[in-house]
Amino acid sequence: MRHFSEAPLLGLSSSETVTVKAKPHWQGHRDRLRTKLIERGADALEDYELLETLLFAFIPRRDVKPVAKALIARFGALSAILAARPAELTRVAGVGETVAAYLKATAEIGARASRETLQARTVISSWSALQAYVKQQLQHEGREQFRVLFLDRKNQLIADEIMGHGTVDHAPVYPREIARRALELQASSLILVHNHPSGDPTPSRADIDMTREIMDALDALDITVHDHLIAARSGVLSFRSQGLL
Template identity: 75%
Template sequence: MKRASSSPGFKEASGAFGFAGDATDAAPHWSGHRERLRTKLLNRGAGALDDYEILEVLLMAFIPRRDVKPIAKALQAKFRTLSALLAAPAEEMVKVDGVGETVAAYLKAIAELNSRAAREEIKAREAISSWSALVEYVRREIQHEAREQFRVLFLDRKNQLITDEIMGRGTVDHAPVYPREIARRALEVQCSSLILVHNHPSGDPKPSRADIDITREIIDVLQPFDITVHDHLIVGTAGVVSFRSSGLI
C-alpha cells in the first residue's frame, strides 16, 4: 500500500527538522522513551528531571515525529544554562540542528511567560521586601543581554511595581542614561520611589566609577520631587551587586 503523504500540519517537522518518514510501520525507538519521560514527570514531578529532559518534554510537543533528545542536548551544549537559552535571540536558537523558526518562537513564548510570571510576583508584593524575587526577576530579564541595558523599576507608595521600563540601550560596555528623562518619566507614572537596574555584559557586576557617578546624578535630580532611589542593581552572569548593600547609596 502506498504511504500517505505527510499532512500540512507537520510541514516544519518533516522539512526544517529533517524528518524523512518511518522506514517501517514499527514504532520508532524513541516513542517508548517519550512515554517513560512523561510518566517520570507526572509521577515524580518536574524537579526529578534533568535540564535536558525538561527541554525534551517541551520539544516533544513542538516536534511530534522525531527523536528530540539529541536536539535537547545540543541546545544545552550551545547555551549551557536554561536561562541563557531562553534569553537567546531566535536567530541563535535556529543555528542548532533540528530547531526551526516554530520551535524558536515557542521557546521565546515560554521565556516571555516566565518574565510575566516573575513581574506579577513583584507586583503582588513590596518589591524591596522580597529581595530573592527581585533579584531573580532582574537576572532573568537582563543577565544574558549582549549589550548594556539600563532599566528603571518605578514603584508606588506601597513599593509595588508600577512599571519596569528600559531607559537606555547601548554597547557592550556603555548605555546612555539621561537623569532628567528618568525624572520626567517618574512624574508621568506618579511613582514615589524607584530601583535602578543595569547589566554588565562582561559578566562582572562590580560597579564602575561611571556607574557610581550616574547613580548620584539621578538621586540629585529626583530629590526636589521627593522621589527615592531605593537601590541600583548591577546584573552580571557572575551575580548581582546592590549599591545599598554595598554602602554606595
C-alpha cells in the same frame, strides 16, 4: 530503516500474516519521560530532559533528545537558551523559526509570571523575588541595558521600563528622562537596574557617578532611589548593600 513485525491474528490461518509497523523508539521515550515528570515531579528531570518535554510539543514526530542536548551544548544553560535571540537559536541543528518562536514565548511566560509575583509584593522587602526577576531579565543580555522599576507609595511595582540600550560596556542614561517618566507614572520611588555583559557585576566609577546624577535629579521631586542593582552571570550586586547609596 523501518522495522516491521509479522504475527498471526485471530481469524486468520497460520499461513496468513499481517504487517504491523513497530512504534518508533523515540515515542516510547516520550511516554517514559512524561510519566517520570508526572509521577516524580519536574525536579526529577535533568536539564536536557526538561527541555525535551518542552520540545515534544514543538517537534511532534521526531527524536528531540539530540536537539535538546545541542541547545545546551551551544548555550550552556537553560536560562541562556531562553534568553537567546531567535537568530541564535536557529543556528542549532533541528531548530527552525517556529521552534525559536515557541522558546521565546516560553521565556516571556516565565518573565511575566515573575513580574506578577513581584507586583503582588512590596518590592523592597522581597529581595529574593526581586533578585531572581532582575537576574532572569538581564544576566544573559549581550548589550548593556538600563531599566528602571517604578514603585508606588506602598513600594509596589508600577512598571519596569527600559530607559537605555547600549553597547557591550555602555548604555546611555538621561536623568531628566527618568524624572519625567517617574512623574508621568506618579511614582514615589524607584530602583535602578542595569547589566554588565562582561559577567562581573562590580560597579565602575561611571556607574557610581551616574547613580548620583539620577538621585540629584529626583531629590527635588521628592522621589527616592531605593537601590541600584547590577546584574551579571555571576550574580546581582546591590549598591545599597555595598554602601554606595
